[in-house]
Amino acid sequence: DLGLGCGLPTQFAQIKPGNTVIDLGSGAGNDCFVARAATGVSGKVIGIDFTPAMIEKARANAEKLGFNNVEFRQGDIEQMPVTANVADVVVSNCVLNLVPNKDGVFKEIFRVLKPGGHFSISDVVLVGNLPEALRKDAEMYAGCVSGAIQKDVYLELIRVNGFENITIQKEKPIIIPDDILLNYLTPQEIATFKNGTTGIFSITVFAQKQEQTAGCCAPGCC
Numbered sequence: 001d002l003g004l005g006c007g008l009p010t011q012f013a014q015i016k017p018g019n020t021v022i023d024l025g026s027g028a029g030n031d032c033f034v035a036r037a038a039t040g041v042s043g044k045v046i047g048i049d050f051t052p053a054m055i056e057k058a059r060a061n062a063e064k065l066g067f068n069n070v071e072f073r074q075g076d077i078e079q080m081p082v083t084a085n086v087a088d089v090v091v092s093n094c095v096l097n098l099v100p101n102k103d104g105v106f107k108e109i110f111r112v113l114k115p116g117g118h119f120s121i122s123d124v125v126l127v128g129n130l131p132e133a134l135r136k137d138a139e140m141y142a143g144c145v146s147g148a149i150q151k152d153v154y155l156e157l158i159r160v161n162g163f164e165n166i167t168i169q170k171e172k173p174i175i176i177p178d179d180i181l182l183n184y185l186t187p188q189e190i191a192t193f194k195n196g197t198t199g200i201f202s203i204t205v206f207a208q209k210q211e212q213t214a215g216c217c218a219p220g221c222c
């Protein structure tokens with residue numbers, strides 16, 4: 001309900017009618033309901049969230065909307081309550097930055113995706129080292145920055161976990177208003193920050209799990 005997402009992963013997720021979609025950190029269920037419009041009644045959407053109050057809210061919203069192919073499961077996305085190779089598409093909106101073990105989450109995404117399946121994830125990443133005072137302010141301001149990691153490290157985590165066709169579908173700087181910056185930085189420090197290359201970015205990133213090839217015996221593919 002608070003609309004805390006970083007982007008609109010469902011807009012880029014190429015969800016087709018009949019698909020099974022998993023939304024990581026589904027909150028009140030907003031992205032699940034958008035995904036459901038794309039899967040149609042022949043598809044299925046599973047939202048996972050570890051906060052009982054959010055699961056309760058999402059289930060109440062699904063009930064109100066009369067959707068019976070959207071399911072909410074309580075669990076940690078580092079250990080998803082889902083069997084392997086079930087999802088055509090995984091989406092997530094402003095959640096992985098909150099998870100300390102991002103590598104574990106990408107391993108889990110790889111496990112739950114079908115061969116040939118893909119993800120579109122919107123998240124917050126950093127480029128360069130933010131001034132300490134600003135980093136603290138950004139934590140307070142955006143909430144989602146404290147756990148964010150460097151963009152190149154984020155993309156490398158995706159690559160080392162076996163994904164291919166890694167593409168940034170959308171990238172947008174997160175602009176902190178001057179009146180907030182002034183609480184932490186001098187006008188000169190603000191000018192230096194704004195003219196530099198350091199920043200906080202919202203990205204939507206796509207990647208794919210390889211199609212199963214006949215005779216393949218690599219880990220996760222037999």
Ligand SMILES: C[S@@+](CC[C@H](N)C(=O)[O-])C[C@H]1O[C@@H](n2cnc3c(N)ncnc32)[C@H](O)[C@@H]1O
Pocket residue numbers: 001003004005006024025026027028030031048049050051054075076077078092093094095098099
């Ligand atoms: C910023 S909100 C985003 C909610 C939703 N995706 C949206 O865009 O409206 C983050 C959500 O992720 C959930 N979350 C954070 N870490 C999680 C984890 N490790 N496993 C499952 N859910 C998690 C929180 O409970 C919260 O509902």
